[in-house]
Amino acid sequence: MIDPAPDGHAARLRKRLADRLTASGTLRSSAWRTAVEAVPREAFVADGFFRRSNGPQGTMWTPATPADDDDADAWLEEVYADETLITQLDSGVHPGDVDGPVPGAPTSSSTLPGLVVRMLEDLAPKGGDRVLEIGTGTGYSTALMCQRLGSDQVTSIEYDPATAARARAALAAAGYAPRLVQGDGLLGDDDGAPYDHLIATCAVRTLPPAWLRQVKPGGTILTTLSGWLYGSGLVQLTVGEGGAAEGSFLPGTVSFMIARPHAAPDLGDVSHLLHQPGDERPARYGPEILQDWVPLFLAQLAAPAAQYLSTKTDGGPWLDHAIDITNGSFATLTPAGGDGKHHVRQGGPHRLWDDVESAIDIWKAAGSPPQTAFSFTATPTRQTVRLNTSGTPGGPSWTLRL
Numbered sequence: 001m002i003d004p005a006p007d008g009h010a011a012r013l014r015k016r017l018a019d020r021l022t023a024s025g026t027l028r029s030s031a032w033r034t035a036v037e038a039v040p041r042e043a044f045v046a047d048g049f050f051r052r053s054n055g056p057q058g059t060m061w062t063p064a065t066p067a068d069d070d071d072a073d074a075w076l077e078e079v080y081a082d083e084t085l086i087t088q089l090d091s092g093v094h095p096g097d098v099d100g101p102v103p104g105a106p107t108s109s110s111t112l113p114g115l116v117v118r119m120l121e122d123l124a125p126k127g128g129d130r131v132l133e134i135g136t137g138t139g140y141s142t143a144l145m146c147q148r149l150g151s152d153q154v155t156s157i158e159y160d161p162a163t164a165a166r167a168r169a170a171l172a173a174a175g176y177a178p179r180l181v182q183g184d185g186l187l188g189d190d191d192g193a194p195y196d197h198l199i200a201t202c203a204v205r206t207l208p209p210a211w212l213r214q215v216k217p218g219g220t221i222l223t224t225l226s227g228w229l230y231g232s233g234l235v236q237l238t239v240g241e242g243g244a245a246e247g248s249f250l251p252g253t254v255s256f257m258i259a260r261p262h263a264a265p266d267l268g269d270v271s272h273l274l275h276q277p278g279d280e281r282p283a284r285y286g287p288e289i290l291q292d293w294v295p296l297f298l299a300q301l302a303a304p305a306a307q308y309l310s311t312k313t314d315g316g317p318w319l320d321h322a323i324d325i326t327n328g329s330f331a332t333l334t335p336a337g338g339d340g341k342h343h344v345r346q347g348g349p350h351r352l353w354d355d356v357e358s359a360i361d362i363w364k365a366a367g368s369p370p371q372t373a374f375s376f377t378a379t380p381t382r383q384t385v386r387l388n389t390s391g392t393p394g395g396p397s398w399t400l401r402l
């Protein structure tokens with residue numbers, strides 16, 4: 001699978017990828033460029049990946065393995081595109097397991113190289129630094145770090161046993177020998193701590209206390225904060241003394257699969273919940289705010305256990321719901337008139353949409369700043385996202401539910 005020829009097709013594609021990532025400003029250092037030009041991505045998707053298509057049955061996934069592709073060169077071109085390659089569905093289905101298109105939810109992937117490289121550049125480990133990665137996935141990002149820092153400096157944790165085994169084999173075949181752990185990365189790695197840096201390629205709802213303990217004071221944690229509404233933001237924290245960390249959200253619209261123990265509970269049948277008594281009023285913001293990056297992030301901060309659902313009754317309009325099944329609260333948005341306005345009906349112990357609208361009001365009053373205006377402070381007992389209005393700290397904040 002690995003084409004070792006320095007002037008072979010794969011090597012030319014690696015160089016082309018490095019050129020493109022350099023031109024876009026993603027690759028910023030010669031050290032990471034050398035790693036991109038050296039690590040064979042095809043070795044980490046040797047069992048293939050899934051191509052996505054959308055049809056009448058919704059999203060379907062078609063396996064693309066090197067063996068079933070007549071044109072091996074075209075397959076290799078796809079491997080070196082700056083795209084995410086989905087390698088597992090539903091926590092157990094791999095490309096070799098199925099013949100035709102199948103439905104399913106992605107549960108493991110090789111993240112697009114542009115994002116991996118951008119995060120590694122942001123992390124900026126120096127020679128001699130030790131890095132803990134959460135979410136080995138295929139092992140491609142692990143290999144880039146091994147290539148740049150040396151395998152002895154890298155530990156990576158993968159939750160899914162089958163994925164961990166595949167990554168272990170791929171890393172060995174490509175000549176890398178990092179410390180690999182199969183387990184829950186939210187518990188970190190006490191045995192190898194303390195680390196200089198922690199990088200997560202799965203998202204978390206709250207920062208795991210173990211990460212705060214296991215990164216040295218002065219070290220950094222780079223992770224995506226996400227949640228059950230799929231609002232998301234990449235944050236870089238510096239760890240201080242006493243298990244506290246703080247930092248800012250970075251530019252860009254970065255999202256990752258949520259860490260498996262942080263995944264949303266199944267909503268199940270919520271019809272009884274939605275028929276509870278409630279109160280109705282004109283909504284000041286409609287469901288369209290959940291389409292925009294920063295407002296969606298704010299909605300999630302304001303209603304941290306809410307999940308989104310849309311439903312349609314025969315002949316009726318689409319209804320949008322925010323539902324918190326942890327406490328039985330709901331908000332249902334119904335179109336009112338033809339001008340994009342909505343009514344909201346809310347019930348249960350919390351008025352979810354009131355909280356969402358208040359958060360959006362605060363952000364608008366501050367001039368609708370980008371996500372980089374937000375900062376994050378974490379201690380083992382309290383985690384807060386703050387909007388630093390006018391560039392000064394001390395603005396409005398939202399405390400995460402630990």
Ligand SMILES: C[S@@+](CC[C@H](N)C(=O)[O-])C[C@H]1O[C@@H](n2cnc3c(N)ncnc32)[C@H](O)[C@@H]1O
Pocket residue numbers: 107108109110111116134135136137138139140141142157158159160163183184185186201202256257258259260261
């Ligand atoms: C986007 S993929 C990782 C991509 C990978 N870094 C690469 O370059 O191929 C996310 C991975 O995180 C893993 N994961 C999810 N929850 C986890 C957890 N709690 N601990 C460790 N890994 C986890 C998933 O199984 C999945 O393989």
